[in-house]
Amino acid sequence: MGAYLARRLLATLVVMAVVGVIVFLLLHLAPGSPAAIIAGDNATPAQIDMINHELGLDRPLPVQFVLWAWSVLRGHFGTSIFSGAPVMELVLERLPATISLSLVTIAFAATTAVIAGVFAAWRAGGVLDRTLMAVAALGFSVPVFVVGYLLIYLFAITLHWLPVQGYQPLSRGLWPWLSHLLLPALALGLAYLALIARITRASVLEVLAEDYIRTARAKGASSLSQLFHHALRNAGVPIATVIGIGVALLISGVVLTETVFNIPGIGRLTVDAITNRDYPIIQGVMVIFSGAYVVINLLVDLSYTLIDPRIRR
Amino acid sequence: MSISRRNVIRSGMAAGVFAPMIGRANAAPGDASTLRGVMQGDLRSFDPVWTTANISAYYGAMVYDTLFAVDVDYKSKPQMVDKWNLSDDKKTYTFQLRDGLTWQDNTPVTAADCVASIRRWGVRNGGGQAIMARLQDLSAKDDKTFVLTLKEPFGLVITALSSCTTPLCFMMPKKDAETDPFQQVSGRIGSGPFTFNQTLTQPGSRYVFDKWDKYMPRSEPASGLAGGKVVHLKQVIWENISNEQTASAALTAGEIDFYELPPLDLLPQLSSNSDIKLMVMNPTGNDGIMRLNTLHPPFDNVKARQAMLYLIDQKAILNATFGNPKYYNPTSSLFGYGTPMTNDANTGWFKQAPDLAKAKQLFQDSGYKGEKVLVLQATDFAFMNNSAQLIAGWLQSIGVNAELAAMNRGEVITRRANMKPVDQGGWDVFITYGGGYDFSDPIMLISLAANGKKGWFGWPENTDYEALRTQWGEAGTVAEQQAIAQKMQALAWDFVPMVMLGSWTQPAAMRTNVNGFLTNPDVVPFWNVTKT
Numbered sequence: 155m156g157a158y159l160a161r162r163l164l165a166t167l168v169v170m171a172v173v174g175v176i177v178f179l180l181l182h183l184a185p186g187s188p189a190a191i192i193a194g195d196n197a198t199p200a201q202i203d204m205i206n207h208e209l210g211l212d213r214p215l216p217v218q219f220v221l222w223a224w225s226v227l228r229g230h231f232g233t234s235i236f237s238g239a240p241v242m243e244l245v246l247e248r249l250p251a252t253i254s255l256s257l258v259t260i261a262f263a264a265t266t267a268v269i270a271g272v273f274a275a276w277r278a279g280g281v282l283d284r285t286l287m288a289v290a291a292l293g294f295s296v297p298v299f300v301v302g303y304l305l306i307y308l309f310a311i312t313l314h315w316l317p318v319q320g321y322q323p324l325s326r327g328l329w330p331w332l333s334h335l336l337l338p339a340l341a342l343g344l345a346y347l348a349l350i351a352r353i354t355r356a357s358v359l360e361v362l363a364e365d366y367i368r369t370a371r372a373k374g375a376s377s378l379s380q381l382f383h384h385a386l387r388n389a390g391v392p393i394a395t396v397i398g399i400g401v402a403l404l405i406s407g408v409v410l411t412e413t414v415f416n417i418p419g420i421g422r423l424t425v426d427a428i429t430n431r432d433y434p435i436i437q438g439v440m441v442i443f444s445g446a447y448v449v450i451n452l453l454v455d456l457s458y459t460l461i462d463p464r465i466r467r
Numbered sequence: 468m469s470i471s472r473r474n475v476i477r478s479g480m481a482a483g484v485f486a487p488m489i490g491r492a493n494a495a496p497g498d499a500s501t502l503r504g505v506m507q508g509d510l511r512s513f514d515p516v517w518t519t520a521n522i523s524a525y526y527g528a529m530v531y532d533t534l535f536a537v538d539v540d541y542k543s544k545p546q547m548v549d550k551w552n553l554s555d556d557k558k559t560y561t562f563q564l565r566d567g568l569t570w571q572d573n574t575p576v577t578a579a580d581c582v583a584s585i586r587r588w589g590v591r592n593g594g595g596q597a598i599m600a601r602l603q604d605l606s607a608k609d610d611k612t613f614v615l616t617l618k619e620p621f622g623l624v625i626t627a628l629s630s631c632t633t634p635l636c637f638m639m640p641k642k643d644a645e646t647d648p649f650q651q652v653s654g655r656i657g658s659g660p661f662t663f664n665q666t667l668t669q670p671g672s673r674y675v676f677d678k679w680d681k682y683m684p685r686s687e688p689a690s691g692l693a694g695g696k697v698v699h700l701k702q703v704i705w706e707n708i709s710n711e712q713t714a715s716a717a718l719t720a721g722e723i724d725f726y727e728l729p730p731l732d733l734l735p736q737l738s739s740n741s742d743i744k745l746m747v748m749n750p751t752g753n754d755g756i757m758r759l760n761t762l763h764p765p766f767d768n769v770k771a772r773q774a775m776l777y778l779i780d781q782k783a784i785l786n787a788t789f790g791n792p793k794y795y796n797p798t799s800s801l802f803g804y805g806t807p808m809t810n811d812a813n814t815g816w817f818k819q820a821p822d823l824a825k826a827k828q829l830f831q832d833s834g835y836k837g838e839k840v841l842v843l844q845a846t847d848f849a850f851m852n853n854s855a856q857l858i859a860g861w862l863q864s865i866g867v868n869a870e871l872a873a874m875n876r877g878e879v880i881t882r883r884a885n886m887k888p889v890d891q892g893g894w895d896v897f898i899t900y901g902g903g904y905d906f907s908d909p910i911m912l913i914s915l916a917a918n919g920k921k922g923w924f925g926w927p928e929n930t931d932y933e934a935l936r937t938q939w940g941e942a943g944t945v946a947e948q949q950a951i952a953q954k955m956q957a958l959a960w961d962f963v964p965m966v967m968l969g970s971w972t973q974p975a976a977m978r979t980n981v982n983g984f985l986t987n988p989d990v991v992p993f994w995n996v997t998k999t
Contacts, residue, residue, distance in 0.1 A: 187881045190881050320722070
């Protein structure tokens with residue numbers, strides 16, 4: 155197990171390095187310049203050149219890359235070209251909002267989807283199954299911004315139950331925190347709900363045909379016990395896989411959701427940085443999140459051994 | 468518990484009963500002392516002298532103060548300055564500061580602070596550069612008095628010091644003002660009517676300003692950026708909501724009080740809400756322009772440039788983006804729509820345009836040989852995107868080999884600096900716009916220069932025009948400037964340094980309980996504003 159972990163962690167570093175090189179090259183070879191944006195519309199070419207020089211962007215690309223890579227190896231991801239704040243500080247500042255949104259989303263999507271998937275399998279082919287799967291298909295098909303605006307219109311503008319936008323940290327209280335996350339989590343979570351529900355349904359359906367389920371039913375186990383104690387546990391590995399994939403995909407999913415619901419998270423930080431060509435932020439975020447992506451996959455792999463002890467052997 | 472359809476329905480009903488108990492969790496509109504606004508963009512730089520970004524000028528107007536300011540009629544008025552005089556030879560200006568001016572760290576504002584601030588601004592601002600080019604001496608005489616001596620008379624000193632063309636001449640403490648003009652200041656201390664609350668501010672998300680109780684407003688009524696900056700609010704919060712739909716929804720729900728630039732297509736929806744009103748805050752709006760690369764064919768030939776005057780249908784361009792004629796006006800003047808310098812000299816083409824036959828004839832007269840004409844199309848800005856498509860289409864309709872180069876604004880800004888021909892990464896046409904007020908000043912607005920490769924993108928060159936521009940800067944009165952502006956325009960529409968694409972305004976939307984916003988070009992002031 156130790157060797158396996160070491161190999162996976164080493165792979166994480168390799169992935170981060172490759173991502174770092176690709177992101178650096180893509181950014182610097184793409185047209186557009188932060189100096190031109192900083193200088194403003196009235197700037198002359200000479201003023202833009204001067205700002206490029208101040209930012210070190212007029213140096214040869216390999217020199218810029220080596221300086222950046224050396225800085226990252228020492229744990230410094232650079233400073234924002236525009237705000238002057240260290241990238242790591244900006245990321246840590248935005249992380250709570252993104253983690254909050256991701257947690258609430260995945261908690262909502264996973265619990266709802268697993269229950270819906272189990273029920274759909276229990277009544278496979280019936281009205282409940284068809285309805286749940288139709289909702290799942292809809293959730294998977296409708297873009298997050300469409301769902302987002304519909305939710306805002308219904309729950310914020312018409313019913314006035316929940317806020318349109320913004321984020322409140324947990325330190326301001328559970329309800330202020332949760333109320334600002336419910337709509338974005340619902341909008342973002344629908345797609346994952348659909349994905350997880352369909353996988354759950356398929357896995358549970360397969361398990362429900364097993365002999366031991368019939369045995370449990372013959373022994374008088376209740377419907378709930380059959381479904382959640384016997385069937386769900388044995389259908390757990392594919393469900394854990396798809397939840398893991400969902401968590402990883404959330405990293406990209408939060409970008410749009412944070413924009414629609416004005417949540418000051420990593421997604422918005424990245425979008426703003428791309429708009430401004432704030433190279434250090436884009437590079438820093440991409441490298442950090444590529445590492446996070448690999449670690450999440452590792453954790454999913456490790457979770458298999460907890461769900462199904464046979465895998466340990 | 469067994470699972471039955473009945474139990475599922477019961478659970479659903481229970482959830483339905485519980486849902487309304489969640490209550491109205493949306494953010495309360497807030498107390499009357501706090502105003503939440505969504506401004507035109509994110510506040511990326513806290514140095515309003517270092518950058519020309521308007522949002523940083525807004526920040527500057529909150530935290531810092533200026534020596535002079537323009538009122539609603541664009542007249543320069545003293546602001547931090549109490550008294551000033553000009554020597555008989557018109558070369559020496561003596562300024563005396565008002566009593567009681569204090570930095571927000573409770574130290575007094577001194578003449579030395581102002582001297583350092585003017586010097587730094589003089590590197591970054593066009594008007595400031597014009598002053599510095601003629602400067603003989605700028606020094607503090609005592610704590611409250613400083614003297615600016617020029618080598619030759621220059622009629623625009625007070626105009627430049629009071630101009631709201633970015634970057635404005637904000638006064639900063641000496642230690643900040645001595646920062647390299649090409650580096651950003653780290654200080655956030657000014658002597659303006661608001662302090663910047665760094666504790667509550669979340670960069671990229673929310674910027675918080677508190678009323679500064681020790682600010683001493685002038686006694687005159689507030690007007691434009693001049694007069695008494697009396698603050699009625701305790702706190703102003705700029706929420707950075709980049710998504711227009713979300714910002715509109717937040718205004719509708721009362722989560723914000725003010726939305727500076729709602730998109731025009733959402734205005735009917737917003738104005739139909741009885742709790743929301745619209746107000747044009749910047750009456751001079753913006754003017755769209757088309758720049759032509761005068762260094763290479765076909766636009767190195769004046770006939771081809773003149774052809775573009777006849778080609779353009781400004782109404783079609785404005786209608787494509789702004790739709791409602793209430794908010795736009797075609798413009799024939801080089802000095803924009805409705806500015807003090809606007810005039811109708813040599814605008815016969817305007818009455819005739821669009822005249823595609825005439826445009827085609829002029830292109831032929833220019834000796835056009837079918838070269839590719841590359842039109843840069845900034846797809847992320849509606850005005851630039853729509854205009855580029857229309858212009859390329861019109862060019863093609865008269866037989867010009869026009870081609871669109873789709874890219875984002877950042878790429879246009881980078882590419883337009885390339886002086887080489889199209890096949891070496893250059894360009895022929897790009898579209899941009901500027902604040903309408905800025906078009907009244909050919910010294911400070913660099914796009915109104917015609918000084919060749921030293922000048923702005925497109926690099927038009929005309930020595931007679933430049934001589935007139937210099938005369939304009941030296942003119943003593945507005946009437947003299949207007950007379951020179953007529954001559955400049957008459958000349959300009961012959962050699963065509965650029966083409967006007969029309970003028971437009973964009974109203975702000977706000978809750979009806981918000982009052983007192985002052986109209987002003989380029990800066991949104993938050994003093995004088997009340998919320999009930």
